[in-house]
Amino acid sequence: MANYSLQEKEGFVVLGFGIEIVADYRDQESINQQKSDFWETVKKDGTLEQLKSVADNNYIFAVNEAVNNKMMHYAGVMTEKTLPDATRIIQFPKGPYLVVEGKADSAQELSNQLTAVAFGQALVEMTDYAYVGGPNTTVEMSEDNGTVYGEMWIPVVKK
Template structure:
């Protein structure tokens, strides 16, 4: 099984600018393209830099959340501030989180790799925990030796 830890986290808030993902939830190639296009857009038009200016730390959050039966994806930062262009204030609950750590050459590769490990290996094989919904996020934490490193945080419950 892939390396992971379970970690207790306090509740936290991420301010996000988002997009609805239109691909079928099993169409990973389509979803990944939509996410890549979205990230390219928020970087190019300055929205990500605006969010970064409000951040409580240097972390960049790539959040996935089902809202009103829509699959949403957000670029966000941890902050208590607000912003007119923000799409959503995303509340992460206090509780236990599955944490998968890794590094990759790009933020997109990091997110895709960690998501694949968590949802493709850890959660199907872990008999003592379950993901029951709610927002989950890849957290881009920094760079070292030419690689972006970070974690995937998924709220879980004990079975």
């Protein structure tokens, strides 16, 4: 069984810079490549450092959200502040969340691993709760000697 739990969370806001994922939603390899390219860019061009400068904590958020029938992906931080060029202010609701914990050798590997467990196993095994859409996020919480630790947070509703 995967390392996951159901947790109650307060509502929170993530400020993000993002892109539209243009790959077919069934083409996981292309989706992962677009996300990887995006993260490489935001790390190199200073966007991630700009976000960190207004963050409430050290967490880095990789948010997935459907907006106007488009698959969007954001690099973000938890904050009530804003930046002039930010793409979106993402509202996460108060309520129950599926939380999947993990560790990996890179943030991208962590995100891929947590997503696979969350959508391929945990949500399937949960019988009393369901994901009905809305933003979901991988949260990079810490790094130690090349190992990245984090969680995936998915808002769920009681069936």
